[in-house]
Amino acid sequence: MKKIEVKNLSKIFGPHPERAIELLEKGKGKDEIFAETRLSVGVDRAGFDVDEGEIVVVMGLSGSGKSTLVRCINRLIEPTAGQVFVDGVEVTALDAKGLRELRLAKMGMVFQNFALFPHRTVLANAEYGLEIKGMDPAERRDRAMRSLDQVGLAGWEDSLPSQLSGGMQQRVGLARALALDPDILLMDEAFSALDPLIRRDMQDELISLQGKVKKTILFISHDLDEALKLGDRIVLMKDGAIVQVGSPEDILTSPANDYVERFVAEVDITKVLTAESVMKKSETVGFLGHDGPRAALRKMKQHGISTLFVLDAQHRLAGLVASEDCAELIGRGERDLAPIVRTDIPCVAPDTPATDLFLTMSGNSCPLAVVDEGGRLKGVVVKGSLLGAIAERGRTQE
Amino acid sequence: MSIPRIPLGVWIETAIDFMVEHFAFATKAFSAVTESVLELLEKAMLAAPAWLLIAVFTLLAWKLSRKRGIGLFTLLGLCLIWNMGLWPATVSTIALVCIATLVAIALGVPLGIASALSQGVYRVVMPVLDVMQTMPAFVYLIPAIPFFGLGKVAAIFSTVVFAMPPAIRLTCLGIRQTPRELVECADAFGSTRWQKLVKLQLPMATPTIMAGVNQTVMLALSMVVIAAMIGAKGLGGEVWKAIQRLQMGHGFEAGIGIVIVAIILDRVLQRVGARQG
Numbered sequence: 001m002k003k004i005e006v007k008n009l010s011k012i013f014g015p016h017p018e019r020a021i022e023l024l025e026k027g028k029g030k031d032e033i034f035a036e037t038r039l040s041v042g043v044d045r046a047g048f049d050v051d052e053g054e055i056v057v058v059m060g061l062s063g064s065g066k067s068t069l070v071r072c073i074n075r076l077i078e079p080t081a082g083q084v085f086v087d088g089v090e091v092t093a094l095d096a097k098g099l100r101e102l103r104l105a106k107m108g109m110v111f112q113n114f115a116l117f118p119h120r121t122v123l124a125n126a127e128y129g130l131e132i133k134g135m136d137p138a139e140r141r142d143r144a145m146r147s148l149d150q151v152g153l154a155g156w157e158d159s160l161p162s163q164l165s166g167g168m169q170q171r172v173g174l175a176r177a178l179a180l181d182p183d184i185l186l187m188d189e190a191f192s193a194l195d196p197l198i199r200r201d202m203q204d205e206l207i208s209l210q211g212k213v214k215k216t217i218l219f220i221s222h223d224l225d226e227a228l229k230l231g232d233r234i235v236l237m238k239d240g241a242i243v244q245v246g247s248p249e250d251i252l253t254s255p256a257n258d259y260v261e262r263f264v265a266e267v268d269i270t271k272v273l274t275a276e277s278v279m280k281k282s283e284t285v286g287f288l289g290h291d292g293p294r295a296a297l298r299k300m301k302q303h304g305i306s307t308l309f310v311l312d313a314q315h316r317l318a319g320l321v322a323s324e325d326c327a328e329l330i331g332r333g334e335r336d337l338a339p340i341v342r343t344d345i346p347c348v349a350p351d352t353p354a355t356d357l358f359l360t361m362s363g364n365s366c367p368l369a370v371v372d373e374g375g376r377l378k379g380v381v382v383k384g385s386l387l388g389a390i391a392e393r394g395r396t397q398e
Numbered sequence: 399m400s401i402p403r404i405p406l407g408v409w410i411e412t413a414i415d416f417m418v419e420h421f422a423f424a425t426k427a428f429s430a431v432t433e434s435v436l437e438l439l440e441k442a443m444l445a446a447p448a449w450l451l452i453a454v455f456t457l458l459a460w461k462l463s464r465k466r467g468i469g470l471f472t473l474l475g476l477c478l479i480w481n482m483g484l485w486p487a488t489v490s491t492i493a494l495v496c497i498a499t500l501v502a503i504a505l506g507v508p509l510g511i512a513s514a515l516s517q518g519v520y521r522v523v524m525p526v527l528d529v530m531q532t533m534p535a536f537v538y539l540i541p542a543i544p545f546f547g548l549g550k551v552a553a554i555f556s557t558v559v560f561a562m563p564p565a566i567r568l569t570c571l572g573i574r575q576t577p578r579e580l581v582e583c584a585d586a587f588g589s590t591r592w593q594k595l596v597k598l599q600l601p602m603a604t605p606t607i608m609a610g611v612n613q614t615v616m617l618a619l620s621m622v623v624i625a626a627m628i629g630a631k632g633l634g635g636e637v638w639k640a641i642q643r644l645q646m647g648h649g650f651e652a653g654i655g656i657v658i659v660a661i662i663l664d665r666v667l668q669r670v671g672a673r674q675g
């Protein structure tokens with residue numbers, strides 16, 4: 001279901017912005033328009049939507065209009081033209097009161113420089129939205145405490161923001177937004193001000209938090225690594241206009257134009273990276289003739305996986321068993337894994353370029369086996385880890 | 399060729415005459431209220447024995463500033479004033495400063511808030527403040543007389559006018575200085591304008607507003623002294639008398655009294671202001 005719809009949205013800064021809209025329609029660019037009219041194009045006829053429960057990352061260089069775009073969605077900035085819908089309600093048509101109610105009910109926002117109120121304690125910051133909503137103090141405190149707990153800040157509620165590290169301050173920012181339990185989180189470069197290590201932690205935590213709370217998240221970033229890691233889809237912006245919308249794989253493997261390509265080039269280690277360099281060591285394997293279905297199932301449970309690679313007596317890859325097949329086997333009282341081993345699984349050689357891995361993996365939900373010439377299992381490549389590895393390598397190679 | 403003289407002075411006089419005539423009800427009311435409040439305050443303070451009042455002031459200074467040094471200075475300074483026989487004059491000056499400051503803040507802070515929130519008010523108020531602050535202090539004595547006649551009320555009126563600008567200016571500045579991102583954040587969380595003001599802007603502006611209040615008090619003190627010329631009495635009155643009678647020693651004694659009061663007020667208010675930050 002569509003949670004946020006943005007249609008033909010433009011924002012022009014300056015007096016009499018209609019002039020610039022006309023010029024945009026005539027196909028003029030941001031620089032030309034500025035030269036001609038002194039008007040600054042913030043967003044140029046942007047259109048995209050965000051599905052419920054999805055993380056969409058809006059990415060682009062500094063000045064490409066990301067902050068303006070996200071602020072047009074909750075109308076902290078008044079769009080010049082176009083429409084925004086949230087749950088089918090036209091946000092751009094709401095009056096001041098309706099807008100305030102919508103912000104409180106559905107949209108939490110997290111800011112680049114945290115925007116914590118320095119005179120309020122951590123708890124009072126987390127309570128802010130609830131206080132505006134008019135919730136009674138006891139309940140408010142309760143909910144704020146719960147959301148502080150959610151972001152790992154239990155015990156810090158009486159501190160002042162200035163006593164906290166950057167990462168912790170942003171957790172307060174996140175807790176403040178979560179306390180309202182909004183459907184949508186707008187996060188404007190929420191992690192950009194943090195140290196790289198802390199940033200990575202926060203990204204991981206956002207992903208795991210998202211697994212629990214299932215919000216619709218519009219995340220702004222100028223960092224492709226971050227976009228690849230967090231985004232279910234990525235919206236790429238340049239000079240206020242959207243140049244490509246697609247999954248991380250789409251962006252990496254088929255950039256829409258030169259601009260995206262150059263962006264991607266920075267991370268384009270896909271060409272030098274091989275299956276071997278992005279694979280993980282397989283945590284556990286089963287052995288044909290040795291392990292029965294119960295043993296295989298236990299190994300899967302132990303490692304939290306749903307499929308298990310199995311090797312034959314010569315330690316060559318025989319195939320893969322799935323947990324549901326094992327369970328069925330146990331039900332039938334059989335002890336040999338051989339009948340349920342799937343052999344038609346995707347395998348790649350260790351020197352396969354990472355670019356090709358995307359192709360092999362798309363359409364397959366099971367992990368990819370990396371196998372040498374002798375048929376031995378060298379490791380596995382999981383979809384998430386592939387992107388993660390590319391992003392990591394990108395940084396260390398710089 | 400001679401250029402005709404522009405009768406600026408005549409116009410101003412006409413305007414003041416007009417106002418005196420048509421706003422008499424307001425000035426009379428203001429006059430009556432201030433006079434009685436001032437009298438009440440002064441009488442109450444003079445009714446108490448000097449040592450008791452000195453002890454109270456010392457304790458207040460100490461507790462408010464949380465500094466023993468300031469408390470000690472207050473004690474010694476006020477004792478010196480009492481010893482010089484200037485106690486009643488000092489009490490009268492303190493009462494005048496108190497009332498004038500309260501009125502100046504009661505008018506100045508809301509005006510400052512209004513000019514911070516409305517660009518229109520800002521555009522009107524700021525140039526007026528510029529003029530008010532560059533005008534020599536004595537000039538304010540002149541319109542006070544036709545409205546209120548010679549005496550303490552006229553002194554308070556001109557003191558309020560003279561002391562109010564920093565309260566307005568710094569309140570406005572403090573509110574406008576609230577970081578944009580924080581205001582934006584308050585908006586993003588659905589705050590009304592009033593909620594923004596009360597929950598964010600005023601608390602953030604408090605240290606700046608306190609600095610304005612401090613300046614207002616100090617200006618009020620200096621103006622109350624000048625206003626002795628139109629009958630404010632008090633410590634300024636002592637100086638004024640001494641000038642007219644060429645009593646240098648007495649004049650300086652009163653001057654020292656003023657300095658002592660000024661130092662006490664300044665130190666205490668500064669400490670209170672710093673704590674707000």
Ligand SMILES: Nc1ncnc2c1ncn2[C@@H]1O[C@H](COP(=O)(O)OP(=O)(O)O)[C@@H](O)[C@H]1O
Nearest residue numbers: 013040041042061062063064065066067068069
């Ligand atoms: N208040 C403003 N007045 C004029 N121009 C602005 C304003 N805010 C943003 N812009 C312009 O809009 C463009 C996009 O800015 P912004 O959305 O902040 O970019 P990003 O967040 O991607 O760095 C920039 O060229 C910027 O100069």
Ligand SMILES: [Mg+2]
Nearest residue numbers: 066067068189
């Ligand atoms: Mg930005």
